[in-house]
Amino acid sequence: xxxxxxxxxxxxxxxxxxxxxxxxxxxxxxxxxxxxxxxxxxxxxxxxxxxxxxxxxxxxxxxxxxxxxxxxxxxxxxxxxxxxxxxxxxxxxxxxxxxxxxxxxxxxxxxxxxxxxxxxxxxxxxxxxxxxxxxxxxxxxxxxxxxxxxxxxxxxxxxxxxxxxxxxxxxxxxxxxxxx
Numbered sequence: 001x002x003x004x005x006x007x008x009x010x011x012x013x014x015x016x017x018x019x020x021x022x023x024x025x026x027x028x029x030x031x032x033x034x035x036x037x038x039x040x041x042x043x044x045x046x047x048x049x050x051x052x053x054x055x056x057x058x059x060x061x062x063x064x065x066x067x068x069x070x071x072x073x074x075x076x077x078x079x080x081x082x083x084x085x086x087x088x089x090x091x092x093x094x095x096x097x098x099x100x101x102x103x104x105x106x107x108x109x110x111x112x113x114x115x116x117x118x119x120x121x122x123x124x125x126x127x128x129x130x131x132x133x134x135x136x137x138x139x140x141x142x143x144x145x146x147x148x149x150x151x152x153x154x155x156x157x158x159x160x161x162x163x164x165x166x167x168x169x170x171x172x173x174x175x176x177x178x179x180x
Contacts, residue, residue, distance in 0.1 A: 008132045014070040015158070019165035020135055021143040024119075024128035026170060031147060033118035037111040038144045039082065043090045044111065047104035050094035060087045067142050078145045125173070 009016025025031050049055045060083050068075030094100045119127045129136035150159040 008135055011135065011138060012070070015162055015165065017070070017135060017139040018143060018146060018162045019169060020132060021128055021139045022147075022162055022166035023169035023173060024125055024131070025123065025143070025147075026166070027118075027122045027124075030118035030123040033114050033122070034140070035144050035148060037114045037118075038140050039086060040107055040111040041115075042141055043086050044104040044108035046086060046090035047094045047100050048108070050091055050100070056087060056091060060084070063138075063141060066138065070142070074142075074146060074149075078142060082141070082145050 009020050011017070025034060046056045046059065049059070060079070064075060064079030064083050066075070067078050090104075094104075097103065115127065119125060127136070128139075146155070146158075149155055
């Protein structure tokens with residue numbers, strides 16, 4: 001795993017995590033791919049673990065608690081909307097579709113392929129998970145949610161701060177890449 005040019009943000013640094021993730025997702029097409037397929041990855045994962053009692057709910061509650069710790073209003077809203085929607089739809093699908101595990105596996109694989117196409121073709125930058133694996137897996141679902149809020153014109157001051165930090169990180173990443 002390559003060393004990042006700047007230290008990874010603390011897992012408790014809300015703006016740092018968003019900035020880190022945004023630094024690897026500046027292309028609009030790649031962002032759109034992530035908005036579509038990160039929830040699909042989460043959904044398919046929940047379908048995949050649906051037969052293990054309590055695990056899907058524990059995942060949803062853990063992510064919601066973590067996001068609420070990072071930013072209470074946004075974390076609660078994520079849990080009440082996207083998180084709950086993913087949970088309810090995946091559990092309903094798993095219960096009512098006999099081939100749910102196979103379908104979920106196909107969705108999962110296709111979604112990861114889409115992510116890599118987004119990075120390789122549009123972003124032209126390695127995914128953030130190669131630089132900060134845990135940071136990426138924790139930040140991705142929240143990033144998608146917050147990025148949608150930004151696109152709707154919400155939280156303009158937060159967006160400005162996060163974009164400025166992301167631009168600095170991206171510049172450092174580009175400089176490090178040119179040295180190779």
